[in-house]
Amino acid sequence: MPNIQPLDRIGIARRIAEDIPEGWFVNLGIGIPTGVSDHVPHDREVIFHAENGVIGMGPSPPPDAVNPYLISAGVQPITLRTGGSFVHHADSFAIARGGHLDLCVLGAFEVSETGDIANWARSPNEPVRQIGGAMDLAIGAKRVWVAMEHVTKEGASRIVRYCSYPLTAKGVVRRVYTNLAVLDVTPRGFMVRDIVPGLTFEALQACSEAKLHLET
């Protein structure tokens, strides 16, 4: 095997941050996506939204400067950037559902070649449900990107023809960033945009259940 260099979780977040242009209004989901904001250069103005009504979310404060009235949607202490503002929950989800976000980055269990996303339940029979805001964000944002490991711990592909887990939304994902590659969801299916150094297209295809395409 050649020397393959898969990205770690922070590496995936950093790779996504590179692709977010100045001026975008962005929501970051829980998990790998949460780390994206740490890697956007400070001189690039990107406005981060948190579902609990924060517009212009800034980085975590040092422990001695925590404001108990200022938290993220992940219930972590945050700061507010100059120019930021607060809205109530219905307006915050009007932002999410009304097409006002340029981008939402979500974690996922699986993404299908038609852009379906499954990220909230591992089985339709799960007795207790944690839905949160993912369904609202997934249908409402102008673009949905997904950040996830390419395969599960058991080695199963998360890049699939059809999702086997319950859907969060249908046909919404535009791009997937994994530890191995960047894939665009196109009318032809998954188009490979980028592969980590040392990994061939054939090797990437071998750990992807859905068919992958190369730009010709």
Next chain:
Amino acid sequence: MINKIVHSMAEAMSGIEDGATILVGGFGDVGAPAALLEGLAEQGARDLEIIIVAAGRDGSKIERLVALGRIRKMVCSFVRPASLAGRLFQQGRLDIEVVPQGTLAERIRAGGAGIEAFFTPTAADTIIAEGRETRVINGKNCLLEYPLRGDVALVEAWQADRWGNLAYRESARNLNPVMATAAATTIAMTRHVVGLGDIPPEQVHTPGPFVHRVVHVPE
């Protein structure tokens, strides 16, 4: 003279009946009306339906009412399986309806605004929609949703005056102003009671007519 300020928790909680539907503001502990939930526990109403963003977070302020067996049903967006509410649900001792968070907020907003139903693409293509009415509108598959209203809303404000005008602090706003519009009786706890006119009119987040009782709970 209009004066909505009450001088005891018992007065704030008076008249809440068994079987009432209660909207509870807050996200995490931020903006959660902790003292009002304690007051409700003391007041003793039972068989309650609670509408709240998160039902089962260990150590959350709603957990005491769950533990006391006062709650019949919860409508929420999050419930951890291992939490008390999650465990009681799995034992069939508590009814829980879990809805997408934006749908939860919009159903409450609709309740307060006199909207009797709306269609949204959220969850329309998911198992949440099974057995329910969907319709394709503007090319999008949409799910029919109904409003949520309460007999009582419990909210936490930063500042309030005797008319019941409220201002919230930072991200403690969250569901509080939405819920304040959607209940027959809205009860606000406030960290500060201020004079009428002291909250600049442009900075009143919930105008007094939405609020029925104000109780001062200093930090």
